[in-house]
Amino acid sequence: MRSSSADTSSAPPPADMSGGRNCSEPGLSSGPGPGPGPGPSGGRSIDPLRNLGVQEDEDVKQMLQGSSMVKVRSPRWQKKRMLKLKEDGVTVWCQSHKMSSWAKEQKSFNVMDVECIQEGCQSETLRRMAGSVPEDQCLTVVFKGSRKSLDLLCESQEEARHWVRGIHTLQERLKNMNQKDKLDHWIRTYLSKADQNHDNKMSYEEVQKLLQMINVDLSDQYARTLFQKCDQSADGHLDHEEIEIFCRELLRRPELDAIFIHYSANGCVLTTVDLRDFLKDQGEDSSLTHAQSLILTYELNEWAKRNQFMTPNGFTMYMLSRENSVFDPEHALVYQDMKHPLAHYFISSSHNTYLTKDQVTGNSSIEPYI
Template sequence: MTSVLYSVRLQLDENLEQMQQGTMMRKVKSKNWKKPRYFMLQDDCMTVWYKSKMSGKAKSAFSVSDVETVREGHQSEVLQSLAEEFPAECCFTVVFHGRRNNLDLIASSAEEAQCWIQGLRRLVEIVTNMDQKEKMDQWICDWFMKADKDKDGRMNFKEVQHLLRMMNVAMNEDHAFRLFQMADKSETGTLEGEEFVLFYKALTQRDEVLELFQEYSEDGKKLTLLEFVDFLQQEQMEGAGIDELAMEMIDRYEPSETAKARHILSIDGFLVYLCSPDGSIFNPEHRTVFQDMSQPLCHYFISSSHNTYLMEDQLRGQSSVEGYIRALKRGCRCLEVDCWDGPNGEPIVYHGHTFTSKIPFREVVTTLDKYAFRASKYPIILSLENHCSIEQQDIMAQQLKGILGEQLLTTTIDGRVPVQLPSPEELKGKIILKGKKIGHLEDYLNGHLDEPPEREEEEEEEEGPEAEEEVLRNEDKKKEKKAKQSLSQELSDCIVYCKSVPFHSFQHSRSHYKSYEMSSFAESKARKLIREAGNDFIRHNAWQLTRIFPSGLRTDSSNYNPQAMWNVGCQLVALNFQTAGTEMDLCDGLFSKNGRCGYVLKPSFMKDPETAFSPENPQSRENGSPLNIAIKIISGQQLPKMPNSKEGSIIDPLVRVEIHGIPADSAKQETKYIDDNGFNPQWNEAFQFQVRVPELALLRFVVEDYDKASRNDFVGQYTLPLTSVKAGYRHIHLLSKDGTGIPPASLFVHIRIRELSTESD
């Protein structure tokens, strides 16, 4: 079977040849755990095996497609701890997609290290640049190699039967044998090379796609340009410039040069189009920054993480700068740093009063300097949980300014007192500190750093709201005085647009606070405020930032449902990024739009401080009609088997469609399950949803393996904003629990969206 990377093997450079011969390197897990392993690139140029020196048995393997990047030198905590023992030029780190642990390696020489660094980078680049057809070809090749037990480059029928079980399909033996004989053109009783491709194509024939193709094709064999235009217009709801779009699609996806020249789309080209990003459910225009980025910060939902330094739970988990790197790569724009006094006069970061490991504050800032603006150029808010002495706070301020330089915002962008928060566009490339501040920004800008004199005597309590306000004012003064005694002036001076202030009430905030001051709420407090004063919360968030964080009782680093917080316009809804699950799927889904830049513009009815909107009352949304969403789940393709599933077992898949939004819109419906077929299950089930506030709704597709005796197993999911959904016949490319792709697993669906008149709602 020919691999997609066969062309690479034909031109094997010295690096790949040496990698295939194998290299002994040290695999490192800690300062005391560093063991020799024999690493070898397999003939497919896609898999790396490594073996124990002791037993010589194959211990583990990883696929090149699982590798995100390769970092040179001491770029992990473990390798940094061994810096004196092993030179940087011999060390490198293999970084994997998702939450899989990195692989730290030490080669015997700089030359051997470079061989693997350059070789892996070349292979990763090839895999990254594969188009849809190449990815599918590679996937077929991988399965062939797994099933070819005797490694003779051929497959007999027994091996084919085994392959079908591996590929998650139960098939009638007679039917499978007929397909096998049809593909065996050489009549040798085995399949090789192109014969296996023929067999695979017969196996994966998409009848539902063929029917759709023939519905628009006059002769059933091709789509003319006009026929394809009809399909794009009537089914895919494509608008302006449709003729040019159709020509472009044919040129991009039709494999036959002859057909291309005649502006014709074959069934193969049609299928490639449907499986491509242009045939995806996600609007390709939303893959780039398309929203207005010149509005105040408080008008955006901002991707935010909690306990960013943690890799696991918050009692005994590992703290690592890798947590910051991963969050930043996912477009996160608000990071949390818990700072405590450390040894040698240097502050450290960890989850206080727990057994989590500790990292130097300096390393966090250095990591921020390196990775802050790789995934997004828009501003980062660094939420400081400051538990340090004044002396170590001074060190924090010095390290922040010394390492980040001009990236750190230390004064307003125009030197004036702000009347509203600046925009993401104005703050591009800037890191903003969130924390307590001595005095007011006005005093700092005007050069008056001394506090106004405190009134020592306390007012007598009086009845009524005015007396309550006076008590609150006195409380604020006391807290301000206490803060001055415990805060470093140098660190305080670095707080500009995100001064932390205590929350008393929405009325108190509006009367006493400025736009650059903000409050934080635990999830339970936020939920209480949503229940009691949802509209007030939305109005508050129209002019001031709000941060929500998980309950301290979540020792397993689980997450709360962020949707309720977004429904009232909370911008900084902080989640534990290290914990996979529905909550992080929703977060990834919301921030998948606007180029994954970490900022999503709130709907217009959430940006007015006098808005009447409340999530409990959909009719309060001015302008805009409810939507009817009709979704047909047609089929699934190459759904993955469950890890640790029994030998020969095959999944029984079902699909659940979920709407997450305001309470009245939240709904879910699911298909029946299909017995023993994860390969090409057919559902053909239709659902209807009414969505009253589509601007806040997320659409989530979940595939599960049905189990009548216990809880269903998760197979894959895909979540996106309803406003990013493309109508028509669409493929949904499923994601794993970690939010990474699992090609070529997909769902094929049909979607129709139409407005409903409010009277009929």
């Protein structure tokens, strides 16, 4: 298996990828190494908010305290909700106020699932209420994908601005994190969701719940074998470091392993020259400077990064990054000329997209096209 210790000073290449070669370069030894110091890999807990650099941000502080808002679906349907940012810095709880505790409805969303936030009465629902509600206290959270937008009425204009600015700040910080921090933050986010007894470890049952959350379908036999392989402490639970190994195993791609071995001079790491040769064959920028920048961006092992090597884990992170996506990331935003009348555009969607409910009695709206 690929042994990917969370210890950034000792992230060994997988034994089955070494081709029998000696992969005992400094920092890449197969044995456990000393902890690198602060951070989850070194045995200390890490504050996700501090890691994002937002622990002193006033907007984020307000989001952590929580805000009482009104969720609006129509002029007649308005319900109080408590919105609160969790300590992971990415999850927002939206809790309803119910009479019975067992009937309490809790829903959440990830700040990275937010497409945009519309301030004021811009949604169709809020436009119908314009004049009857303070427009500067209204906002609409528009989500990516098919999830319906969330129309909210805040208690004050300043509170609305806190949430708009706060979500934007968190999104920017998350986008600018390096690969190691992104992986660490991702693990902590899902660990908090799947860790039912809050012991910062995961049993096999909790790992199964994690796999369901991230839509990974594994046979029980393979999942249990992988769990036991990553349980280096043999205590029946995965700690943070072991969870990181487990998650990297899920990212493993045999076809990428084969490419790595083909271009690696020693089967253990890619030098800048090895990586340059790979880039040249792919028709990419094949300068040594570009190869070095890729190592600095995607390599997870600090020793390898300092010595300008790319390990199998770093290569996998690079190959699965947005930089190699089939989809042009620049097209994630509207880049066409949108100043013409709607009738001038071809809309690639179902002819029933405009329906918000059933076909016979459902209301029509342009919002599903957004």
